[in-house]
Amino acid sequence: MDRAARLLLAVDRQDGCCLWCGRRFGALIPPTTDHLVPRLKGGPSITANEVAACRRCNTDRGHTGPIEWLDECRRRPERSPQTAQLVTLLDELDAELDRTGGRRRARQYLTSQLRRLRGRER
Ligand SMILES: [Zn+2]
Structure with missing residues (x-):
């Protein structure tokens, strides 16, 4: 599956909205590929690591961890x-x-992110 197809899949999975701001994608708000585990942290370019984000969220997030x-x-x-x-x-x-x-x-990075998330739910 190529990058464009994976992005469409991510958009679909998120019901057509940006994961970070919730705005609906359209002509004025095109989806871009964002990585849950940033590529800088070893995040792979696979469907499971890719989400759809608007350009603004993607740019503002940079290499910040998902949590x-x-x-x-x-x-x-x-x-x-x-x-x-x-x-x-x-x-x-x-x-x-x-x-x-x-x-x-990538796994170590994700584990620490999940620990951060779970630690707070308790
Ligand atoms: Zn957004």
Whole structure:
């Protein structure tokens, strides 16, 4: 599956809305590929690590971790992040990385992000 097809899949999975701000994609708000585990942190270019984000969110997030960025979005009134969807995607990515093995750096990074998330739910 090529990059464009994976992006369409991500848009579909998110019901046509940006994961971080909740705005609906369209001609004025085109979707872009964003990575749950940033590529800089060893995040792979696979479906499970790719989400659809508007250009603004993608640019503003930069290499920020998904949980830190979620917190940041929650603090901003103009953004309504899809939190439940994000948690599901992170769990699925975790399972996928476990299944496929390797990518130790990405796995360690994701584990620390999930720990951060879970630590706060308790
Ligand atoms: Zn957005």
